[in-house]
Amino acid sequence: MHPDALKWNQRYAERPLQAPARPEVWAELQSWLPQPVANALDIAAGEGAASLPLAQAGWQLTAVDIADQGLQRLQHFAQEQALQLSTQVVDLNQPDQLPAGPFALILILRYLPAAELWPALAARLAPQGRLLFCTFNQQAQMNPRFCLQPGQYRQQFPSLSLLHAGPCTSQPQLDLYVWQAPNAAPR
Numbered sequence: 001m002h003p004d005a006l007k008w009n010q011r012y013a014e015r016p017l018q019a020p021a022r023p024e025v026w027a028e029l030q031s032w033l034p035q036p037v038a039n040a041l042d043i044a045a046g047e048g049a050a051s052l053p054l055a056q057a058g059w060q061l062t063a064v065d066i067a068d069q070g071l072q073r074l075q076h077f078a079q080e081q082a083l084q085l086s087t088q089v090v091d092l093n094q095p096d097q098l099p100a101g102p103f104a105l106i107l108i109l110r111y112l113p114a115a116e117l118w119p120a121l122a123a124r125l126a127p128q129g130r131l132l133f134c135t136f137n138q139q140a141q142m143n144p145r146f147c148l149q150p151g152q153y154r155q156q157f158p159s160l161s162l163l164h165a166g167p168c169t170s171q172p173q174l175d176l177y178v179w180q181a182p183n184a185a186p187r
Contacts (some may be wrong), residue, residue, distance in 0.1 A: 008067035020049040038104035044111035048074035061085040095120030102126035125181040140173040
């Protein structure tokens with residue numbers, strides 16, 4: 001088993017079985033969600049802090065994570081709330097393991113993907129689909145290798161439109177990037 005899976009499975013095993021709180025940045029994220037509600041992919045979903053509110057809002061959600069314990073907890077919380085969603089254990093260092101898509105929304109919250117994952121994410125966006133990426137910046141009090149450098153991803157996707165890049169209003173230690181796919185896939 002991957003060392004990250006072991007680490008996160010242990011963390012989830014030690015937590016009480018209580019649904020996670022909605023992220024503090026939820027209102028900001030919600031303002032960038034595409035309309036109409038369609039299918040979404042939550043990357044590094046864990047136990048569902050972002051997945052559960054998306055499913056509550058009617059999104060057809062697929063949640064992926066390396067930790068099967070987190071995804072089992074997410075399924076438990078979804079069943080308690082009579083929500084439908086699917087989960088898949090994925091090693092995010094293996095982009096070919098991602099669900100195929102296309103997705104109207106791809107959300108990454110509090111996770112910094114490896115460089116090889118980015119092209120696979122962009123390729124899974126539906127026309128006019130949005131990629132919301134919100135993770136720790138240099139103001140966060142944590143290991144710098146998990147934190148964004150200022151403006152680090154402004155030029156990440158030449159084929160996508162960058163709609164927003166900057167610190168979150170409600171949590172300035174997080175940066176939010178929002179990209180949108182063109183109307184149709186380039187030929």
